[in-house]
Amino acid sequence: MLDVAIDHATEEMWADNSDTPPFWRVCAHTIFYIDFYFSTFDPEMVDIPETYQHPAFLLKYGKTKLDDIENAIVTKDEMHQFLRYSRKKLRQYFDQNIEDQLSDPSGFSWLKMTKGELLLYNMRHIMEHTAILNQILKKHGLPVSGWRGIDTI
Numbered sequence: 186m187l188d189v190a191i192d193h194a195t196e197e198m199w200a201d202n203s204d205t206p207p208f209w210r211v212c213a214h215t216i217f218y219i220d221f222y223f224s225t226f227d228p229e230m231v232d233i234p235e236t237y238q239h240p241a242f243l244l245k246y247g248k249t250k251l252d253d254i255e256n257a258i259v260t261k262d263e264m265h266q267f268l269r270y271s272r273k274k275l276r277q278y279f280d281q282n283i284e285d286q287l288s289d290p291s292g293f294s295w296l297k298m299t300k301g302e303l304l305l306y307n308m309r310h311i312m313e314h315t316a317i318l319n320q321i322l323k324k325h326g327l328p329v330s331g332w333r334g335i336d337t338i
Contacts, residue, residue: 187215187311189330190318191264198325200258208321212264215314220271222293222307223278 194208201207206214259267287301296303319329 186315186330187212187318188265188268190315190322191261191268193322193327193330194261194318195325195327196261198321198327199261207258208318209259209261209264211314211317211321213259213267215311216264216267216271218310219307220267220274222303223271223275 191212199207199209283300287299287304289300291298291300291303293303296306298306315330322329
């Protein structure tokens with residue numbers, strides 16, 4: 186659904202600052218947290234690893250978190266690439282033996298929840314921001330991204 190929303194955005198609205206935040210930033214924020222929470226998964230981790238960075242193709246923006254970028258605009262192609270990169274990390278996450286760890290603490294000191302709850306927390310986060318993107322698309326008279334099941338990922 187996020188991929189479809191990115192596709193439906195016009196180049197003009199992608200960076201339009203009259204939508205607060207702009208479309209590209211909502212996408213970047215959403216994908217960043219998919220990547221961050223699932224690529225940093227480690228049963229022993231208790232805080233943000235100092236070594237966490239964006240994938241190489243996004244490092245040109247010079248910030249660890251895309252939320253901190255003030256005036257850059259990540260392109261639609263880069264956003265699709267970031268989403269593919271994050272999906273790969275998500276699949277690797279689920280390829281681990283996580284069943285025995287779902288009741289363990291999330292591993293993030295600011296999220297007082299279990300790893301199982303973290304999964305639900307992230308699903309809600311993705312759905313919330315995809316809905317915001319759909320609202321922006323609808324406001325501009327563009328088609329929204331309808332429901333997509335896991336088989337389309």
